[in-house]
Amino acid sequence: MKKPFVMGILLALGVMGGMSQVYAADQVKSLRGASDLDAPSNKVVIKKIQQGREPIERDYVQQPPLIPHKIAGYKINLKVNKCLTCHSWANYKEAGATKISQTHFSDREMSVHANVAARRYFCTQCHVPQADTKPLVENTFQPVETIRR
Ligand code: HEC
Numbered sequence: 001m002k003k004p005f006v007m008g009i010l011l012a013l014g015v016m017g018g019m020s021q022v023y024a025a026d027q028v029k030s031l032r033g034a035s036d037l038d039a040p041s042n043k044v045v046i047k048k049i050q051q052g053r054e055p056i057e058r059d060y061v062q063q064p065p066l067i068p069h070k071i072a073g074y075k076i077n078l079k080v081n082k083c084l085t086c087h088s089w090a091n092y093k094e095a096g097a098t099k100i101s102q103t104h105f106s107d108r109e110m111s112v113h114a115n116v117a118a119r120r121y122f123c124t125q126c127h128v129p130q131a132d133t134k135p136l137v138e139n140t141f142q143p144v145e146t147i148r149r
């Protein structure tokens with residue numbers, strides 16, 4: 001094949017690829033269904049929290065562990081952080097809870113603070129209660145064997 005011909009095919013494929021992407025973007029529906037971003041969600045599915053079940057094993061080292069207990073009514077705001085009444089280093093022993101790990105004291109410049117870093121203060125940004133749910137998207141992820149927990 002001559003070079004310009006190959007280039008032509010590649011170009012055509014590229015343009016087609018681009019077009020199909022635009023098309024796909026039109027088709028994408030969020031998990032709460034097709035509603036405007038500022039409209040209330042029209043698809044609220046309440047998941048059943050699993051009470052008293054062993055913590056679900058983490059799939060990879062840096063995964064925030066799931067919460068194996070109810071958190072309804074646990075406040076996290078400027079004044080109080082209910083989670084820390086059990087998970088802080090001062091309180092974890094008495095509560096029989098896991099203490100927050102050292103990473104929770106480092107800010108984004110990696111300076112270590114005496115208190116929980118601001119970026120780790122709102123626990124439920126990363127930790128969610130565990131529930132029996134189907135995976136949202138298919139996933140074939142496998143953790144690296146040697147650093148499996
Ligand atoms: C009344 C005490 C208490 C409060 C408040 C509390 N927890 Fe816990 N939490 C525990 C105990 C005890 C465990 C470990 C026992 C278990 O497996 O249920 C635990 C387990 C966890 C784990 C699993 C840790 C691991 O190693 O797998 C996470 C994550 C967690 N809690 C997050 C939270 C978050 C986030 C909040 C606030 C929204 C919170 N907890 C509030 C007592 C508490």
Ligand code: HEC
Binds near residue numbers: 062121123
């Ligand atoms: C920005 C995301 C993020 C926030 C916010 C966050 N965590 Fe974590 N947490 C993680 C990750 C990631 C891990 C696992 C790796 C690690 O220890 O850093 C973890 C681990 C933990 C563990 C297990 C520690 C261990 O030694 O196994 C507990 C308990 C926990 N977090 C509780 C909390 C509580 C309570 C808060 C709120 C004060 C909080 N986390 C806020 C991401 C977060």
